[in-house]
Amino acid sequence: xxxxxxxxxxxxxxxxxxxxxxxxxxxxxxxxxxxxxxxxxxxxxxxxxxxxxxxxxxxxxxxxxxxxxxxxxxxxxxxxxxxxxxxxxxxxxxxxxxxxxxxxxxxxxxxxxxxxxxxxxxxxxxxxxxxxxxxxxxxxxxxxxxxxxxxxxxxxxxxxxxxxxxxxxxxxxxxxxxxxxxxxxxxxxxxxxxxxxxxxxxxxxxxxxxxxxxxxxxxxxxxxxxxxxxxxxxxxxxxxxxxxxxxxxxxxxxxxxxxxxxxxxxxxxxxxxxxxxxxxxxxxxxxxxxxxxxxxxxxxxxxxxxxxxxxxxxxxxxxxxxxxxxxxxxxxxxxxxxxxxxxxxxxxxxxxxxxxxxxxxxxxxxxxxxxxxxxxxxxxxxxxxxxxxxxxxxxxxxxxxxxxxxxxxxxxxxxxxxxxxx
Numbered sequence: 409x410x411x412x413x414x415x416x417x418x419x420x421x422x423x424x425x426x427x428x429x430x431x432x433x434x435x436x437x438x439x440x441x442x443x444x445x446x447x448x449x450x451x452x453x454x455x456x457x458x459x460x461x462x463x464x465x466x467x468x469x470x471x472x473x474x475x476x477x478x479x480x481x482x483x484x485x486x487x488x489x490x491x492x493x494x495x496x497x498x499x500x501x502x503x504x505x506x507x508x509x510x511x512x513x514x515x516x517x518x519x520x521x522x523x524x525x526x527x528x529x530x531x532x533x534x535x536x537x538x539x540x541x542x543x544x545x546x547x548x549x550x551x552x553x554x555x556x557x558x559x560x561x562x563x564x565x566x567x568x569x570x571x572x573x574x575x576x577x578x579x580x581x582x583x584x585x586x587x588x589x590x591x592x593x594x595x596x597x598x599x600x601x602x603x604x605x606x607x608x609x610x611x612x613x614x615x616x617x618x619x620x621x622x623x624x625x626x627x628x629x630x631x632x633x634x635x636x637x638x639x640x641x642x643x644x645x646x647x648x649x650x651x652x653x654x655x656x657x658x659x660x661x662x663x664x665x666x667x668x669x670x671x672x673x674x675x676x677x678x679x680x681x682x683x684x685x686x687x688x689x690x691x692x693x694x695x696x697x698x699x700x701x702x703x704x705x706x707x708x709x710x711x712x713x714x715x716x717x718x719x720x721x722x723x724x725x726x727x728x729x730x731x732x733x734x735x736x737x738x739x740x741x742x743x744x745x746x747x748x749x750x751x752x753x754x755x756x757x758x759x760x761x762x763x764x765x766x767x768x769x770x771x772x773x774x775x776x777x778x779x780x781x782x783x784x785x786x787x788x789x790x791x792x793x794x795x796x797x798x799x800x801x802x803x804x805x806x807x808x809x810x811x812x813x814x815x816x817x818x819x820x821x822x823x824x825x826x827x828x829x830x
Contacts, residue, residue, distance in 0.1 A: 415469050416452045418476030421485055421506060424449050425518050434514060435527050435549035439542060447508040449485065456492060459502065466502070473503055483516035484508070526556045537563055538606050555598060561587045565599060566606050573611035574627035582628075596622045633699050635659045636692050640684040641666075651679070656699045664688065668805075669706060670738065671697075671728070672714040673721075674791050682799055697724060701731045712738040717745045718787035719759035722766060722774040729765040739793055739801055742773050745782075751792040754785040 428434060428447075437444045454466050478484045490504035508514045515521040530552060534541050545552055555562060561584075568584045580589050592599065596619040603626055604612060616624040623630035632655040639650045644664065646652065654662075668687040672678055678691025693699060700706070713728050715721035717740050728735050745752075758778055766774055776782050 414452055415454060416450065416506070417469075417472060420452075421449055421476070422517060425508065425514055428514075429518055429520055430550070432549040434511065434520075435524065435553070436546050439531065439546040439549075445508060445510050445514070447514065449506050449508065451503060451506050453503055459492065459500065470503065473506075477506075478509070478513060483513050485513070485517070523553060523556075527553050530556055530559045533559070533563060537567060538602075540605055541602065544602065544605055551598075555595070558591070558595070561591060562595070562599070562602070565592060566602055569603055569611075569626055570606055572627075573607065576627065576629055578629050578631075579623060600625070632656065633696065635690060635699055636678070637688050637690045638678060638681065640670075640681060640687040640689055642683070644686075644688070656702065660702045660704070663705065666709060668710045668712065670712045670714060671700075672790060673716065673724070674789075677714070677790055680795070682802055684802060697728050697731075700728075706732055707734075711735040713740075714738040714790055715740060716787060716789050717773075717777075718755050718789075719774065719778045720755065721790075722763060722770060722777075723759040723761075725770070726763040726765045733765070737767075737770060739790070739798065740773075741769065744793060744797065744801075745773070745786075745788050747797065748788055748793055751788065752783070753787050753789060753792075755787045756785075758785055 428444075433444065436442075454462070454469065459466050473487065474480060476484065478486050485506045486509055487503045488505045488507070489501045491499055491501050493499050508517070511524075512521075515524050527549060531545055534545060534552075552559070564584050565587055568582060579592060582589075582592070600617075600622060607626070611627060613625050613627070616622075621630075622628075634653045635656055636651070636653040637659075638652075639645055642650070644650075644666070666686050666688050668684065670681065670684075670687065670689040671693070672681070672689060672691050673693065675692050678689050681689045681691075690700070711728075711732055711734065713725050713735055714737075715724050721740060725735070725737055725740065760778065763771070763774060777786055780786070
């Protein structure tokens with residue numbers, strides 16, 4: 409390969425400038441009061457020996473460099489020259505350095521003139537409404553440019569929130585010209601960054617974050633989380649309904665004469681759970697157990713948690729006991745695990761932290777699982793446990809307390825459990 413590949417070409421110069429653009433330097437400089445231009449660029453050029461030994465190659469390199477310059481193209485880089493004297497070749501002019509004289513030359517060279525103009529327009533509109541966003545624009549010019557087509561709507565969203573701090577509405581109820589619910593939902597991350605900067609501190613509830621906490625963080629009403637449960641005793645059915653979903657707040661206010669409450673992660677497990685006298689099963693929460701934290705009537709019930717026999721299953725059990733210390737594990741024991749050995753799978757990534765709310769037997773099994781004493785990342789998913797094993801375990805549970813004659817309060821009336829047919 410010819411050594412000339414080490415000398416800077418017009419393509420190399422353009423690549424240097426594209427790096428400058430991709431770092432946001434050209435868009436950022438005016439916002440922070442910097443002057444990039446004239447902008448010197450790196451130039452790898454032939455030394456005196458190369459001029460002497462490879463004169464024809466040097467001349468071709470100079471010619472190529474000149475062809476790409478502003479002098480020939482009308483925009484782009486300029487070449488500064490120096491003169492060298494050679495005993496045989498005489499005096500010769502060779503490039504000493506290259507530089508971009510103006511922003512216009514730089515933008516034309518990398519084909520970004522329209523984008524730069526779009527960013528200038530975006531910046532002017534933003535700073536006219538929200539001067540405090542100047543620093544954000546300087547740090548994130550390319551991110552802002554990515555949303556340039558939507559920027560007018562984004563500013564209208566910011567103005568609405570600034571004018572309506574703590575206005576308790578659902579996202580669907582916001583009446584902002586040219587903006588619908590899906591527009592905001594698709595841009596919650598960006599809007600959060602900007603709202604944190606333009607709203608007063610008292611209008612931002614920092615307890616909430618991320619897309620899931622967007623509504624609560626900025627004073628809107630969040631979609632209520634639901635708790636799904638099934639009555640396992642037909643005497644508790646509500647107008648023939650056994651499978652219900654209600655908000656967490658509504659569930660916490662229920663007064664049900666159940667003696668046992670089962671919690672299981674898997675939906676199918678909840679749907680197929682056998683009938684159990686004066687009991688109900690809650691399912692589909694996974695790690696969302698915080699929805700149950702306010703259900704204080706659990707404290708008078710026997711509470712069972714049935715999760716996967718793996719490190720995360722025990723971690724969820726541990727979290728449940730933070731709110732309900734008397735909660736019991738169900739089918740999360742060593743005997744169940746070993747009886748289903750042929751159905752083991754592997755956890756993708758185990759829970760590595762220590763747990764402080766397990767019984768001695770649970771702790772022993774958890775330690776064996778997290779330290780791979782039984783095999784690599786052993787996991788028994790709850791739905792793999794045989795149905796017969798489940799039924800047998802339910803039969804062996806201690807009997808519930810004597811049936812209560814208390815009324816079932818569904819919020820719109822009551823039903824006397826003792827009067828219902830058995």
